[in-house]
Ligand SMILES: Nc1ncnc2c1ncn2[C@@H]1O[C@H](COP(=O)(O)OP(=O)(O)OP(=O)(O)O)[C@@H](O)[C@H]1O
C-alpha cells in the first residue's frame with residue numbers, strides 16, 4: 001500500500017509540485033538566510049580569527065574585538081609580570097587613511113605585529129615573505145586591498161607604493177585573510193612602524209596577545225590577568241563569541257534575518273500544510289473506501305506519513321542543494337558572506353520535519369475521524 | 378443449511394435527544410449461500426444503513442447480526458476491520474475508483490490490503506480484468522474509461538481477493554439501462570458461487586428480476602421477503 005501511497009502522490013502533479021516547491025522554497029530561504037547571517041557574524045570576528053592568539057588583553061572598557069580602545073605601553077609589562085605568561089606581545093589595530101598614487105583616499109585597517117616575532121601574522125601569503133616586513137616602509141596588504149585598488153585602476157603588487165597618513169608604505173607581500181565586517185582592507189606592518197604610521201594621538205597599543213605557559217589553560221591565565229585593574233583578558237573563543245553576540249545585540253541584523261526566516265517558516269507551513277491538507281481532503285473519499293475495504297488505521301497512517309515525509313525529504317534536499325549552490329557561487333566572489341555550520345542543515349531539517357509532521361497530523365486526524373460508511377453515500 | 382448472514386431486530390439511530398432519528402426500527406432478514414439477494418425500497422427507508430451495519434462500517438444500537446457465524450457485536454473494531462478485509466468485497470454507487478491509479482492498480486488494492494506483494498497482486502488483477510474484457514485497458518486511468526468499464530473495474534476489485542460476501546450499493550444507478558443490465562449480468566456470472574453471498578441494494582426496478590430473492594424495506598422495517606422476484610412489483 002505504500003507504493004500506492006506514493007503513486008497517489010506523484011500522479012497528483014499539481015499538488016505534488018506545489019508541495020515540493022513550497023518546501024524547497026522554505027528550505028532555501030531558511031538555509032540561505034541563516035548562512036548569510038552566520039557569514040556576516042563571521043566577518044565581525046575576522047580580526048580574532050586572523051590574529052588567532054590564545055589570550056587577548058584589552059582595556060576594561062572594550063566590549064568586543066572591533067572596538068579600539070588604546071592601552072598604555074606600560075600595560076604590556078604589567079601583563080608580562082603575571083605568573084603563567086609564556087610570552088606577551090603588543091598588537092596595534094587602527095583605522096587609518098591610505099592615499100593612493102592617483103590622490104584618492106581609502107580607509108584601511110592597519111595591523112601592527114610584534115616586530116620581533118610577527119605574532120598574529122597572516123596565515124596565507126600569496127606573494128612575498130613575512131620577513132620582508134623588516135625592510136624600510138614595508139607593508140603587506142590583503143586580497144581586499146588588491147581588489148579595492150584595482151577598482152580604482154591601481155594594480156597593487158610587490159614594490160607598489162602608497163601613503164598611510166602621509167608616510168610612505170611599500171608593498172613587500174600580499175596575503176589572503178578573512179575579510180572584515182566593513183570590508184576595509186587589512187594592511188600589516190610591524191608594531192614599531194605602525195607607531196610611525198599612526199596619527200600622533202593614537203601612538204598606543206590596542207591589544208596585548210598572550211600565550212600561557214605549557215600546562216596552563218587560556219581560561220586560567222585570563223582569570224589571573226583579569227585581576228589587574230583596568231584590563232580585561234579573554235580567550236580566543238570568548239572574544240569570538242563576545243564579538244558576534246555584540247553585533248547580534250547591538251545591530252538590526254538579527255531582526256531582519258530573523259524576520260525572513262520566520263516568514264519562510266510561515267510560508268512553508270502555509271503553502272505546504274495547506275496543500276497537503278487539500279491533498280488529503282481530496283483523497284478522503286478514497287481513503288474512506290480503503291477503510292471500508294479493510295485498511296486499518298496504521299496502514300493509512302503509514303501511507304500519509306510516507307507522503308508527507310517524502311515531499312519533505314525531496315523539498316529539503318532541493319532547498320539545501322540550492323543553498324549550497326548559492327553558497328559556492330558567492331564564496332568564490334566572497335560577497336555576500338556565507339557560512340554554513342552543521343547546525344544550519346540540522347535546524348532546517350528540524351523545521352521541515354516539523355512542517356511535515358504537522359501537515360500529516362492534520363491529515364491523520366481527518367482520516368481517524370472518517371466513518372468508513374461515508375463511501376456508501 | 379445455516380444462513381450466511383442473519384440479521385435480527387436491528388435498530389440503528391442517528392443523533393441524540395430531540396434530533397434522534399431511527400434509520401432502522403428492528404429490521405430482520407437472512408441471506409443464504411449461493412444466492413443473489415436484493416434489498417429494495419423507497420429512498421430513505423434505510424437500505425444503505427442496513428448494508429453498512431451488516432459489513433460493520435457502522436455500529437448499531439441493538440439487535441443481532443451474524444456474518445458467517447461471527448457475531449458482529451462481540452467483535453472489536455479492529456477485528457471487524459480485519460474480517461471485512463478478508464471476507465467482504467464492495468461495489469459502490471460512485472465506483473470509488475482512485476483517479477490517480479490505473480485500472481490494474483485499483484483492482485489490486487484488496488489483494489495488497491490482504492498482504493500480497495505488488496507484483497503478484499497486479500498480475501492477478503490484470504488476469505481478472507482480462508476476463509471481464511478489459512485486457513487492453515489495464516493501464517488506463519478511471520477518467521479514460523466509460524461508466525460501464527469503470528464499474529467492471531469496480532467489480533473486478535470487489536472480487537479480486539475472492540471474498541465470501543459481496544456488497545453492492547446501487548451498482549447501476551450511475552449507468553444507463555443497457556450498461557446497467559450488462560453490469561448485472563457480469564456480476565451474476567462472475568460473483569455468484571455456491572459458497573458466496575451477493576447482496577445488492579437498489580431501487581432500480583429494471584434489475585429486480587436478476588435477484589434470487591428480494592428483501593423489501595420501508596421506513597426502517599423489512600416489510601416483506603419475496604422468493605419469486607419475477608413477479609415482484611412495488612406496492
Ligand atoms: N450519517 C447519518 N446521520 C444522520 N442520519 C442519517 C445518516 N445516514 C442516514 N441517515 C438517515 O437514515 C435514514 C436512512 O438512510 P439510508 O441512507 O439508509 O436510506 P436509503 O434507503 O439508502 O436511501 P437511498 O435510496 O436514497 O439511498 C434516512 O432518513 C437518512 O436521513
Ligand SMILES: [Mg+2]
Pocket residue numbers: 376424425426
Ligand atoms: Mg442508499
